[in-house]
Amino acid sequence: MSDDLDIRHGGAIAVDTQVLRDVGVRVADVAAHFADVQASIRRAHGIIVDAPGFGAVLDTVALWASGDRAGELQARCEEASVGTLLMADAYELVELRARADALALTDAAAADALYSRIERLEASDDRLGGMADMLVAGWKDGRYAGLASQFDLGGVMAPLFVSGGLLGSALGLGKVHPGSTLSGRADPVTVRPVATSRPVGTPASLADAFRRLPGAPEAQIRIDRLTMSDGSTQFIAYIKGTQSPYFGAGDPWDMKSNAELYAGKTSASYQATLDALAAAGARPGDRVDLFAHSQAGMIASHLAMESEFDVQVMVTAGSPTEPTLREDQLLVQLVHSDDLVSSLAGGGSPGGTGSPDSFTVTREGDPSDGVQDVWMDTHWMHSYIVTAEMVDASDDPRAVALDDYWRMLDEAEVIESTQYRAERTGWAAP
Incomplete structure (x- = not known):
């Protein structure tokens, strides 16, 4: 995608929330593989140190360090997975709030059902409400960014352009x-x-x-x-x-x-x-x-x-x-x-x-x-x-x-x- 383009589903929604969740799940799978790798390295290390003479020809210190590295990568992937899934929930919360507010104008029952779903989602993690608020605030702050950079014409034009937004x-x-x-x-x-x-x-x-x-x-x-x-x-x-x-x-x-x-x-x-x-x-x-x-x-x-x-x-x-x-x-x-x-x-x-x-x-x-x-x-x-x-x-x-x-x-x-x-x-x- 060109660096000049910003492609979003909505004003504050930069990505498809389902795609983001899929990424989070895949990263979690990678974390599980690193856990398996670390376990395999630890088993190999145990076999080597228990076998007479093996320790003299194999670098058990380096082998143990490689196990540590696999463990570090597992932790980083798990952290990335949790953060990605949390961000997906924040984007979903923004979408649900906007949809519920729109439905409230024509279908109060459907809107109430969404508001209940929103409450459950917000209750699942105390951070979600604030994250969703920040996404919307960022969108609001940036939606007229280009208007202020118009030809100034003695200070007249820029306020005129911004006033439209x-x-x-x-x-x-x-x-x-x-x-x-x-x-x-x-x-x-x-x-x-x-x-x-x-x-x-x-x-x-x-x-x-x-x-x-x-x-x-x-x-x-x-x-x-x-x-x-x-x-x-x-x-x-x-x-x-x-x-x-x-x-x-x-x-x-x-x-x-x-x-x-x-x-x-x-x-x-x-x-x-x-x-x-x-x-x-x-x-x-x-x-x-x-x-x-x-x-x-x-x-x-x-x-x-x-x-x-x-x-x-x-x-x-x-x-x-x-x-x-x-x-x-x-x-x-x-x-x-x-x-x-x-x-x-x-x-x-x-x-x-x-x-x-x-x-x-x-x-x-x-x-x-x-x-x-x-x-x-x-x-x-x-x-x-x-x-x-x-x-x-x-x-x-x-x-x-x-x-x-x-x-x-x-x-x-x-x-x-x-x-x-x-x-x-x-x-x-x-």
């Missing part, structure tokens, strides 16, 4: 909680196709997938309809981020939609995405996988959590919110620590979300400060494609596991791609 965590709007649904009615929109094609293949990597965001300048959404080898149909939606700096403009991908989605209200861009999927032939229950940048990450969050589509894979870059997905939904998030927009998610969840294979990739998009920070260069898609390429080259098991997904997509026999343009109905430029 603080706003996200203070308002609590950066996390889409279980049971959350968009409220209100969207501005009326019209959606029309502006380009069609027959791609020769499906994406083979994260970077390849993000390069498939709509290429037509006027399009905001691309829908690929895949006919698989078994005759079934599934869809991939590639959704652009904000396209207009205006509030209530003809382009629904504007600041009004940003504000509405962040506040939990139905936006014209969300409605337009639903309309585009319907126009592409997607019906309730159909599988729709999502690749989304910026504002589209908020659209994707609600498509995955509340729509009638079967969203099994959701991948975002620079999203200002993090969804709470089910354990059968894969979530991959690309986040730049120096991206003001992604900081609005407030760091996401300390315990992660989605399937056990889900992960969040964090890196500083641009370590050097300069005028490029003023126009938030690290937020734009070209910068996130660089990060996607780094993930594709990573040897992290979760990143490597995505190869199975690309191979599944490659089984498509027919690919029909349509790009759509959405506009607010009745809007006219002044």
